[in-house]
Amino acid sequence: MKRRYWNIRLEELVAAGVHLGHLIKKWNPRMAPYILISPKHKGRHITNLTRTARFLSEACHLVFYAASRGKRLLIVGTKKETANYVVRAAIKARCHYVNKKWLGGMLTNWPTTETTLRKLRDLRTEQKTGRLRRLPKRDAAILKRQLSHLQKYFRGMQYMTGLPDIVIIVDQHDGFTALRECITLGIPTIGLIDTDCDPDLVDLPIPANDDSSRSIRFILNKLVFAICEGRSSSTSSIRNP
Incomplete structure (x- = not known):
């Protein structure tokens, strides 16, 4: 299958506030490769958007190919401020979702x-x-x-017939229990990682502001578009063998 190009412009990332990290004193040193050494914004770290664009593009490729092969995708975003975005994104992309509290054992049990x-x-x-x-x-x-x-x-999981093939975690801290279960089961994960997160815990990290609804909506929209394209590609191949 031909590799697709996902147009992710730095201006869009800036407009969505994807680059704005947490206060410097709250950072996780493991995030150093994803943070600009300078400048800083009002005592906050700034995410390197070149790396964000690269990893987001890779994530789009991954979910595109997964969707084109009929794989099960699960989106987890339990933060109150973004729960509705998660529902809308999942419904549009025909993915499963969890937007309330993650109950321990949802996957491992x-x-x-x-x-x-x-x-x-x-x-x-x-x-x-x-x-x-x-x-x-x-x-x-x-x-x-x-x-x-x-x-x-x-x-959001009511029609799941088996464990997900890929899990997208919108907030690492709120979704840590879900992330830990994915690690235990070896389920590949895509995760938004803010400057206070541990990028080594997810398989494909997307450095981004996970507190701003604009930032989360932007990232989800890109992933949803790729998933929808993948599902359309799968349908087209069935109709035109």
Whole structure:
């Protein structure tokens, strides 16, 4: 398959605030290769956007080829300020997602998660068919509470039939439990890494501001575009063998 070029311009990265890091005193020394020695901005480190563009382009290639081969992708972003962006990005790219608190064992205890997802699908079916309304009020109330709880944490995973092939983690600190489970299982990860993160923990780091909604939205939009292109490529190859 021909290698694609993803147009990532430095001006766009600057406009989205991707370059703005944390206060210097909060930095992780492992991030040194991704930070400009100078200048600094109001006591904050500045991310080297040339490296950001390079790694983001590599991430776009990776998700493009994964999507073109029908691989399962999971986006994890549980920070309140960006949870809605994660949902919209995942729906557009037809990916699975987790945008609320990551419950320990979601991946490492997959058999239990599978059972939970099956329960969620069954309850949704019962709700849609009206079966819950025909139950005694007390029983219906219990099941509705269960459904509400499951939808809150597992809605974005409800159609997953197996472990993801790639996990995109929007915030390393908030998503650390998910990242640790991916490391345990050997699942490849793509992660936004701010100046206070450890780039060695993810397989493909994207140096970027993970606090700004503009920055996160910009990065996700690029990845989503690549995923959608990959899915379209897969469909085209089926239609035109």
